[in-house]
Amino acid sequence: MSAANASNAALPISAREIIPEKGVLVAARRDLALAMRSRGELVQALAFFVICVSLFPLAIGPESALLKRIAPGVVWVCALLAVLLTLPRLFQSDYQDGTLEQCLLSPYPLPAICLGKMLSHWLTSGLPLAVLSPVLGLQFGLGGSELMVMVVGLLLGTPVLTAIGAIGAALVLGVRSGGMLLGLLVLPLYIPVLIFGAGAVEAVLAGVDPTANLYLLAALFLMALVATPYATSAALKIALD
Amino acid sequence: MALFKYSAPSAFYPLAGKLVPWFGAAAFVLGVVGLYIGLFVAPEDFQQGEVYRIIFIHVPTAWMGMFIYLVMAMYGVLALIYQTRLSAMMMEALAPTGAIFTALALWTGALWGKPTWGTYWAWDARMTSTLILLFLYIGYIALVNAIEDKKRADKAGALLVIVGSVNVPIIYFSVKWWNTLHQGASISVSGGNKMAMTMLLAMLIMALACWMYSIAVALCRVRAIILERERHTQWVREIKEVR
Numbered sequence: 001m002s003a004a005n006a007s008n009a010a011l012p013i014s015a016r017e018i019i020p021e022k023g024v025l026v027a028a029r030r031d032l033a034l035a036m037r038s039r040g041e042l043v044q045a046l047a048f049f050v051i052c053v054s055l056f057p058l059a060i061g062p063e064s065a066l067l068k069r070i071a072p073g074v075v076w077v078c079a080l081l082a083v084l085l086t087l088p089r090l091f092q093s094d095y096q097d098g099t100l101e102q103c104l105l106s107p108y109p110l111p112a113i114c115l116g117k118m119l120s121h122w123l124t125s126g127l128p129l130a131v132l133s134p135v136l137g138l139q140f141g142l143g144g145s146e147l148m149v150m151v152v153g154l155l156l157g158t159p160v161l162t163a164i165g166a167i168g169a170a171l172v173l174g175v176r177s178g179g180m181l182l183g184l185l186v187l188p189l190y191i192p193v194l195i196f197g198a199g200a201v202e203a204v205l206a207g208v209d210p211t212a213n214l215y216l217l218a219a220l221f222l223m224a225l226v227a228t229p230y231a232t233s234a235a236l237k238i239a240l241d
Numbered sequence: 242m243a244l245f246k247y248s249a250p251s252a253f254y255p256l257a258g259k260l261v262p263w264f265g266a267a268a269f270v271l272g273v274v275g276l277y278i279g280l281f282v283a284p285e286d287f288q289q290g291e292v293y294r295i296i297f298i299h300v301p302t303a304w305m306g307m308f309i310y311l312v313m314a315m316y317g318v319l320a321l322i323y324q325t326r327l328s329a330m331m332m333e334a335l336a337p338t339g340a341i342f343t344a345l346a347l348w349t350g351a352l353w354g355k356p357t358w359g360t361y362w363a364w365d366a367r368m369t370s371t372l373i374l375l376f377l378y379i380g381y382i383a384l385v386n387a388i389e390d391k392k393r394a395d396k397a398g399a400l401l402v403i404v405g406s407v408n409v410p411i412i413y414f415s416v417k418w419w420n421t422l423h424q425g426a427s428i429s430v431s432g433g434n435k436m437a438m439t440m441l442l443a444m445l446i447m448a449l450a451c452w453m454y455s456i457a458v459a460l461c462r463v464r465a466i467i468l469e470r471e472r473h474t475q476w477v478r479e480i481k482e483v484r
Binding site: 167171172175176177178181184185187188189191192195196199216220227231234235238239241 | 321373376377379380383384387388392393396397400401404405407408411412415416418419
């Protein structure tokens with residue numbers, strides 16, 4: 001490690017000083033630019049989300065009281081699955097074309113780069129899902145305050161899905177049938193987010209104060225924010241060893 | 242420290258071979274004694290009748306299922322920090338045993354639940370979190386088997402189990418709160434009844450038997466893993482069961 005640092009210092013990389021925290025922005029900006037070039041992929045995840053949610057009334061029947069009752073769970077489970085499907089995007093192509101190895105060698109710390117990649121991933125997956133979710137909630141007959149809590153919950157919860165998913169996505173890089181395996185690894189870890197997220201909306205439906213659930217989601221978010229970039233960068237190092 | 246010598250697979254292999262029969266025998270004797278006390282000596286429960294006797298299998302297996310995951314996480318820390326190959330091999334050897342115990346706990350719980358609660362499955366907090374624990378075991382086993390490069394599989398598995406073990410308490414409490422939110426006061430697994438001394442004794446002996454069994458089986462399995470991984474080395478070619 002120290003040898004690598006010394007050789008880095010000897011190289012005339014650039015005249016300007018490297019600020020480690022800037023790695024987040026650098027990585028996020030790059031990934032966002034790439035994501036904007038293939039907008040089709042973004043739309044696919046959203047379409048999947050919408051189709052998935054719309055299947056439930058068709059399977060269960062158009063009874064509005066029942067639909068309203070299951071709406072929070074349905075929307076959250078579908079959001080989980082939609083995020084799961086977008087996870088390979090985080091590292092897959094970078095792994096295949098060697099960009100990840102360059103990230104490892106870059107002067108920016110790897111956890112900062114991971115955080116940047118997560119940020120970009122959330123902006124292009126979790127955020128659109130949260131924005132779209134009220135429309136789906138309306139289909140299930142949810143009212144204003146319930147929709148509000150659902151959006152807030154998704155805004156707090158989907159970053160956690162991205163963050164935990166990033167660890168899984170890094171672990172299965174280059175593994176056969178990685179997509180299936182990723183679901184197996186990540187979905188059990190998503191359970192707390194699902195419980196608190198859907199629980200918040202259900203609390204409103206039941207006429208109870210949803211803030212406890214939202215606070216718990218916020219706590220999960222903060223924990224994930226602090227811990228997962230390090231775990232993800234450890235997983236990336238294992239994958240590229 | 243002389244003990245560190247045994248972190249080398251070549252030194253641990255013969256030691257494990259010597260220990261297996263002892264732990265195996267202890268598991269057998271304790272199992273027979275524990276089952277005898279549990280099934281014949283312990284008194285009938287006045288509320289549940291004879292059905293309750295399944296707890297002598299159920300509770301020890303549930304304990305082992307949780308405990309083995311913690312042991313795996315500990316080995317995972319060792320494997321990542323000290324880069325000891327043997328720790329990762331122990332994780333791989335323990336995982337199937339842990340998964341089987343967790344599955345057994347669920348299975349026996351269902352068998353007990355039908356006559357007492359009137360249902361095989363309730364979304365009780367403990368049952369649900371045990372089910373999720375089983376998923377975590379399956380995820381670990383699937384990941385380790387899917388990665389062909391053994392060195393990478395070891396480390397990836399170690400990291401996954403550590404991440405999982407951080408999550409276990411979060412999952413447990415989320416499920417618990419979720420359960421109280423939904424069901425209110427329905428079924429309590431830990432009804433405040435006091436256990437007779439013989440019941441407790443039988444359960445503890447059975448728990449010890451499960452421990453011994455787990456150790457014996459894990460050591461057996463780790464020997465197989467060592468042989469498989471080290472088959473190209475000189476020392477493996479020289480041991481007599483291979484020659």
